[in-house]
Amino acid sequence: MRKCKLCAYVLLVLISQSNTIAYFARGQETVKNDCSDSEYWNEKGFCCNKCHPGFKLKASCPGLNMRSECEICEDGTYLDSSNYHENCFRCKECKKPHSKEISPCTRISDRVCGCESGYYYKKLDALTWVCKECKKCGPGQHTIVQCSGDQNAQCECKENHYQVGKNICEPCAKCQEECPDVCKTTTPRNPVKSTSPINSSGTLQQILVPVCACITVLALGVLVLYEPIRLWKKKRQALSSEKSLTALEDEKLIIRVEPNRICESVSFANQPCKTEQSGKLPDCVPREIKIHEFFYFVLDEVPIGRFKELVRRLGVSEQNIDRAEQDHRNCKDAHYQMLKVWSDSGRGGGSNVLPFHRIQMFVCTLRDMCLVNCADNIENMFLSQDTSASC
Structure with missing residues (x-):
């Protein structure tokens, strides 16, 4: 009975000790897993710091919160990461045939080897490599x-x-x-598979129908857009002409008879001359004629194709002719501007006054150009029919 009790007591003691050992083992494993990436688990039961790249472990840390002892790698060896190795790795040698050093050996990196020109680096296994000659392309x-x-x-x-x-x-x-x-050729190899005229016609029709439809739509679009644009341009030209004419409407042309001329020299249609009852020669008192009345009469009489010749003979420069054409897209407005330049160049009686001899010169110039009808119409309209002046 006593032996049984003793055996039971010994068994309980053994179980208790085994549980204690297991408990401490679990605690030790938990602490071991708590080491950071820059630490390692020491066999003494705590975490120690690792050595930096290029250094090897000389002695582990003696206790908690104490540092390991590390020493630098010797020449020709390296360690390329944080570690707790007791020895450094030896650098490879670039002594293979046709090999060369790409980058040297350092304490934190291995030597890198390559091959000379005309050869390429071929790795045979994890540690073995050779320099093999490059392939050369053959004929063709x-x-x-x-x-x-x-x-x-x-x-x-x-x-x-x-x-x-x-x-x-x-x-x-x-x-x-x-x-x-x-083997490609424009002639079909199998005549049986050639396209029949019916199929060709159908294909042509399938192509032409969409093309014709597109052309029709584009033509309609152009027509729809053209008419508003044409009307807008016409309206703008009309407005431009109206503005230029309005600006010139206020200018007046006064035709004056020189004092040494008799009244018969100039007589205007329906324009009576006031004469004195004395023995002196009668003086002519003309009415004021708006400048556009004379100019528009001339524009209606002189042919368009001869107009530039007329103003050149009257002394208007090519520069003024070109400027008038550039400033006025309307032909009539441009010719009006040319006449304006001519009249402005010969005003001798003051502002907006055109002397008699200037009109006579205008008529004579038309006769020199063989435009006799134009000259007669202008003379009948603005000068006396029995004028004593002659060209």
Whole structure:
């Protein structure tokens, strides 16, 4: 009975100890998982700091909140990340045939090796590599991928060539499976499959109908837009002409007889001359004529095709003629401006006064141009029929 009680007591003690060990193990694992990325779990049961890249671990931290002892890697070795290694890695050597150093070995990076021109870097396994000669394209081929780095050159046949060997292409000389472009022809190979006239007519109709419809729509659109634009331009020209005429309407032309002339020299239609009853020669008292009355009469009489010749003979410069045409798109307005320039250049009796000899010169110029009818009409309208002056 006593032996049974003793055995039970020993069993309870063992179970209690095993639970205690398991509890501490779970706590230790929990603490171990609490280490940061820059720390590692020390075998002494706490977290220690790792060494920086380029350094190896010389001694672990002796206790909590204490730092590990690290030392720098020797020349020719490196460590490229935070670590707790006791030894550094040895840098590779670029001693392979046709190899060269791309970047040197440092304490935080391995040496990088490459290959000379004409060779490319080929990795055989995780640690082994070689420099292999670049592929050269053969006859009838051209390069589609250049040889560089770890990429070998790639070739393909030129246009209208086909492959006959591992690295050889020959030009296509006849229609065959490898040369489909040579087999293309404008004549159908199978007459049975040729398009019938009915199908061709239907296809042509399908093309022409939409094209004609588009042309019709565009023509209608142009017609719809043209008429308003034409009316707008016509209205604008009319307004421009009206403004220019209104500006000139207030200017008046006065025809005056020189003092040494007798009254018979000038007589206006329906314009009586006041004469004195004395023995002196009668003086002519003309009425004022608005400038546009004389000018518009001239514009109606003189042919349009001879007008520029007339104003040139009257002494109007080419510069003033061109300026009048540029300022006035309407032909009649431009000719009016040319006459205005002529009248302004010869006013000798004061503002808006045109001397008698200027009108006589105008009529004589028309006669020199063989425009006799025009000269007679102007003379009958503005000068005496029995004038003593002659051209």
